[in-house]
Amino acid sequence: EVQLVETGGGLVQPGRSLKLSCVASGFTFNNYWMSWTRQAPGKGLEWVASITNSGGSTYYPDSVKGRFTISRDNAQNTLYLQMNSLRSEDTATYYCTRDGSYGWFAYWGQGTLVTVSS
Amino acid sequence: DVVMTQTPVSLSVSLGGQVSISCRSSQSLVHNNGNTYLSWYLQKPGQSPQLLIYKVSNRFSGISDRFSGSGSGTDFTLKISRVEPDDLGVYYCGQGTQYPYTFGAGTKLELK
Numbered sequence: 556e557v558q559l560v561e562t563g564g565g566l567v568q569p570g571r572s573l574k575l576s577c578v579a580s581g582f583t584f585n586n587y588w589m590s591w592t593r594q595a596p597g598k599g600l601e602w603v604a605s606i607t608n609s610g611g612s613t614y615y616p617d618s619v620k621g622r623f624t625i626s627r628d629n630a631q632n633t634l635y636l637q638m639n640s641l642r643s644e645d646t647a648t649y650y651c652t653r654d655g656s657y658g659w660f661a662y663w664g665q666g667t668l669v670t671v672s673s
Numbered sequence: 674d675v676v677m678t679q680t681p682v683s684l685s686v687s688l689g690g691q692v693s694i695s696c697r698s699s700q701s702l703v704h705n706n707g708n709t710y711l712s713w714y715l716q717k718p719g720q721s722p723q724l725l726i727y728k729v730s731n732r733f734s735g736i737s738d739r740f741s742g743s744g745s746g747t748d749f750t751l752k753i754s755r756v757e758p759d760d761l762g763v764y765y766c767g768q769g770t771q772y773p774y775t776f777g778a779g780t781k782l783e784l785k
Contacts, residue, residue: 600714600722600765602774616674616773655727657704658769659712663721 557581557662559651564667567641577634577651577664585609585629588654591636593647594666601647604636605654619645641671675700675768679777685785686756694780696749696766703746703770710769713742713751716779717762725764726751758784 563575575591590605604625605614613625624637634651648668652660676699686692702709713726724733726742729749739754753760761784767776 599778600767600776602767602776605774614772650721655712655724657708657710658774659710659724659727659767660714660722661724661727661733663723666721 557653559653559662559664561649561651561664561667564649564669566670566672568673569642569671571641572637572639573641573669574638575636575649575651575667575669577636579632579634579651579653582653584627584632588656589625589627589634590652590654590660591625591634591649592652592660592663593645593649593669595644595647598647602658603649605658606634638669641669643671645669646671674773675702675771675775677766677768677775677777679764679766679780681780682778683781683783685783687785688756688758690756690785691752691754692756692782693753694751694764694766694782696744696751696777698747698749698768700771701746702749702768709745711742711744711749712767712769713740714765714767714776715760715762716765717759720762722765753782756782 558580561577591603606625622640626635648666650666651664653662655661678697680695714722716722730742763779
C-alpha cells in the first residue's frame with residue numbers, strides 16, 4: 556500500500572524558513588517523480604514543485620520560484636520542501652504526491668499545515 | 674499560464690442520479706507527444722484529494738466505472754452516474770500538459 560506521511564508544518568513568522576518532509580513507503584521511491592501541492596484554507600489546489608525520480612531536475616511555478624526548493628533522498632525514501640522567505644500567502648496545507656507521468660498526482664499524503672503569521 | 678475553468682461551481686444531485694461537470698482550458702491541452710494530460714480529482718470533506726481520472730478518460734486504480742471522463746483540446750467533462758453518498762465533495766480538474774501545472778477552482782457536489 557502506498558503511504559506518504561508529511562511532517563514539519565507549523566506556525567512560522569513572515570520572512571522565516573521551514574522545511575517539510577515526506578516519508579514514502581509501499582513503492583519503489585526512486586522510480587517516481589514526486590511533487591508538492593498546497594491548499595490555502597477554504598481554497599483550491601495549487602501546484603508548488605516537482606522533482607524527477609533521480610532528483611536531477613526540479614520545476615516550480617513563479618509564485619515560489621527562488622524561495623522554495625524541492626529535493627529528495629532516495630536512500631531514505633524521503634521528499635523535502637525547503638521554504639524560505641515565507642509570506643502570509645504561503646499559509647496552506649501542503650500535500651506530498653507521487654506522480655503519474657506529466658503532472659497527474661496519483662497518490663496524496665494527509666497533508667501538513669503551514670501557517671505564516673506574526 | 675493555462676487557466677482551467679470549471680462549471681458549475683456547485684451541483685445538487687439526488688442519490689442514484691447522474692451529473693456532469695465541465696472543465697475548459699484557456700489553451701489546448703494536447704502535448705507535443707500527442708497525449709492530453711487532463712486529470713480529475715475528488716476531495717471528500719476533511720480528506721486529501723484523490724485521483725479519479727487521468728489523461729482525459731483513464732480511470733485510476735480502484736475507481737468505479739460510474740465515473741467517466743471525456744473531451745479533447747480545451748473542453749472536458751466528468752460524468753458521474755448512479756450517484757452515491759460517498760461521491761459527495763469537491764471535484765477538481767487539473768492539467769499537466771504545460772508548466773506551471775494548474776487546477777480548476779472546483780465543483781462542489783451536494784445532495785439535493
